[in-house]
Amino acid sequence: MSTPSEYRSRARRSLVCAVLCFIASQSALALAINEWLPELRDPIYGLKVRQLRKLAGHVPHDRLIVMLGSSRTVHGFDAESFQSRAAGDGQSLLVYNFGIPGGGPLTELLTLRRLLAAGLRPDAVLIELMPVLFVDEAMVTEASHFTAGRLSQDELTLVARFVDSAAGDKLRKEWPANWYAPAYVHRLPIKRLLLPDLLPLAGHEHLFAPYDAYGGVVIADSFRTQQTFEHALDIAKRSYETRLSDFRPGKLARLAYDELLALCREHEIATTLVVMPEGEAFRSWYAGSAWPEAERFVNELAHHHHVTVLDAHEWCDDSGFLDSHHLLCRGAQRFTGRLAESDWTRSFPQLVARRTPIHSP
Numbered sequence: 001m002s003t004p005s006e007y008r009s010r011a012r013r014s015l016v017c018a019v020l021c022f023i024a025s026q027s028a029l030a031l032a033i034n035e036w037l038p039e040l041r042d043p044i045y046g047l048k049v050r051q052l053r054k055l056a057g058h059v060p061h062d063r064l065i066v067m068l069g070s071s072r073t074v075h076g077f078d079a080e081s082f083q084s085r086a087a088g089d090g091q092s093l094l095v096y097n098f099g100i101p102g103g104g105p106l107t108e109l110l111t112l113r114r115l116l117a118a119g120l121r122p123d124a125v126l127i128e129l130m131p132v133l134f135v136d137e138a139m140v141t142e143a144s145h146f147t148a149g150r151l152s153q154d155e156l157t158l159v160a161r162f163v164d165s166a167a168g169d170k171l172r173k174e175w176p177a178n179w180y181a182p183a184y185v186h187r188l189p190i191k192r193l194l195l196p197d198l199l200p201l202a203g204h205e206h207l208f209a210p211y212d213a214y215g216g217v218v219i220a221d222s223f224r225t226q227q228t229f230e231h232a233l234d235i236a237k238r239s240y241e242t243r244l245s246d247f248r249p250g251k252l253a254r255l256a257y258d259e260l261l262a263l264c265r266e267h268e269i270a271t272t273l274v275v276m277p278e279g280e281a282f283r284s285w286y287a288g289s290a291w292p293e294a295e296r297f298v299n300e301l302a303h304h305h306h307v308t309v310l311d312a313h314e315w316c317d318d319s320g321f322l323d324s325h326h327l328l329c330r331g332a333q334r335f336t337g338r339l340a341e342s343d344w345t346r347s348f349p350q351l352v353a354r355r356t357p358i359h360s361p
Contacts, residue, residue, distance in 0.1 A: 040189045041178075042150045044100055045111065048215050049118060052096050055213065056120070061094035066115070068108040069128025072276045073099030076327035077126075078336040079214035085340035097215035104133040104142040105256035106162055110155060112263055124270040126310075127260065131275070131286075131294035132240045136250030140164075148174035162252055218329050219322050232323030233281060240285060247290035249297040261305040272308045273298065277316040277335055279324030310342060 040046065056064070067077050074097065083095040098115075100107050108127055115122070132138065143162035148171045151159060156175050160168035209217050264271040275298065286294070302309045315338055318324060320331025327335060 043189045062091040063123040065095045065124045066098050066122040067126040069099040070103040071101040073128045076332045082340050109260040129275045134249040134253040136252045139252035221328050236323045244285040245287040275311045275313045279318040279321040282324040
């Protein structure tokens with residue numbers, strides 16, 4: 001018969017064993033997330049990088065083109081259609097839509113850094129420009145969407161440069177939890193992967209978006225009714241009209257784009273800036289000198305980094321939009337078709353052929 005001291009000894013051993021097993025399981029999960037399961041750190045990026053790897057392994061190609069951007073790119077760029085329609089020089093293309101909902105200049109920079117670190121180097125990138133995101137307020141808002149759980153340690157340092165010191169300190173304090181409590185930090189992506197029915201859709205719609213094999217999401221033309229149009233337009237107006245009425249491009253957007261374009265130059269990636277289509281209603285919100293200021297910002301950026309600009313700002317009329325800035329299926333086909341037939345696409349082989357690092361003045 002066991003004595004009380006023996007019971008206590010077994011209990012201590014069991015407790016120590018449980019603690020060690022917990023620590024080991026958390027460490028293994030943290031290592032897996034950081035090395036092999038990016039979809040548990042940043043779900044949309046992780047999903048898309050898996051798609052791109054799968055496509056690259058199954059679709060024979062000589063050149064890889066990736067478009068970076070926001071939900072405007074997600075819904076507006078039909079990568080598969082572009083791939084089949086773009087003129088080539090005997091070189092086969094693989095084209096992928098790497099738009100991230102809610103993204104902007106900082107998201108585009110982080111996405112390209114991650115792709116290059118993963119060994120997925122595009123031959124060319126199309127970089128969406130959304131003028132309303134050029135203001136510092138928009139950049140701080142975008143940076144604040146990157147919780148510590150979505151970032152690696154070097155990314156943490158980068159994002160902290162785009163927020164105030166208090167927010168940066170908060171990120172640094174929270175980041176170690178990626179390693180000692182990954183099951184808690186990444187609970188939503190884990191639940192989405194293992195038990196999706198238990199994760200409420202409301203508030204998490206972006207985690208369940210039906211991305212096609214080339215990274216896009218089509219908004220059916222039939223989805224737009226007078227009611228849905230008015231509701232969506234009202235949301236867009238409340239989100240963006242104030243920023244456009246007192247529009248001043250800020251230093252944070254320029255910093256992000258400078259680093260993004262320097263990264264393209266360093267890795268000899270042919271680069272083009274694309275001002276995405278906007279409807280008549282959205283364009284009417286650019287008050288006074290707002291649009292000339294946006295054009296000046298874009299042109300200075302292009303000149304400084306020796307890159308091409310495609311201004312598709314007026315390529316689609318309002319009938320092609322859900323809310324005057326997210327394209328419906330017919331609008332996406334119009335935009336993608338014009339892009340595929342543009343001078344840039346015809347000159348793409350020469351752009352890639354003469355890729356060399358260009359040193360900024």
